[in-house]
Amino acid sequence: MANPKVLIVDDDQDFVAGLRLVLENQRYEVLAAHDREDGLRRLRDSDPDIILLDILMGKGADGILFARKVRQDPDFARFAKTPILVMTSMRQQTGFFFPGEPKHPVFFPIDALVEKPIKPAELLEKVSGMLEAKTA
Numbered sequence: 001m002a003n004p005k006v007l008i009v010d011d012d013q014d015f016v017a018g019l020r021l022v023l024e025n026q027r028y029e030v031l032a033a034h035d036r037e038d039g040l041r042r043l044r045d046s047d048p049d050i051i052l053l054d055i056l057m058g059k060g061a062d063g064i065l066f067a068r069k070v071r072q073d074p075d076f077a078r079f080a081k082t083p084i085l086v087m088t089s090m091r092q093q094t095g096f097f098f099p100g101e102p103k104h105p106v107f108f109p110i111d112a113l114v115e116k117p118i119k120p121a122e123l124l125e126k127v128s129g130m131l132e133a134k135t136a
Contacts, residue, residue, distance in 0.1 A: 004028055005047070006023055006030050006049065006127065007039070007050070008033070009035075009053045010032075019123070026124055031046050035057055039053075040076075051070070052085050053086050053110070070109075071084075083111045085113075085127065085130060088114075111130060
């Protein structure tokens with residue numbers, strides 16, 4: 001896959017800038033959105049190969065709403081197989097973490113979850129692995 005396209009949906013602009021540097025250095029095409037609605041617009045317009053998503057944005061858990069919309073709304077059916085990697089500092093911010101499995105096929109339909117901060121090598125390994133699994 002030549003120059004995979006990554007959509008980052010995260011309201012922390014500094015974190016997004018860091019991700020962008022790491023990913024673009026490895027020849028990923030990076031697009032960013034800083035809230036759920038902008039993320040949905042960019043998703044439709046850009047057709048990314050993978051989505052990197054934060055849970056807590058704005059005044060709530062907009063990342064969960066974003067993931068549910070992408071996976072369950074017929075208007076987004078073409079993105080049903082687009083991998084979603086959630087990167088969150090939810091445990092640090094709230095003390096709450098998902099019990100058992102960190103994802104749920106209906107409540108939180110994602111492919112993988114990692115905690116922030118994430119080391120660049122770990123990020124690249126995770127993204128690369130998810131993209132390989134998508135094409136397998």
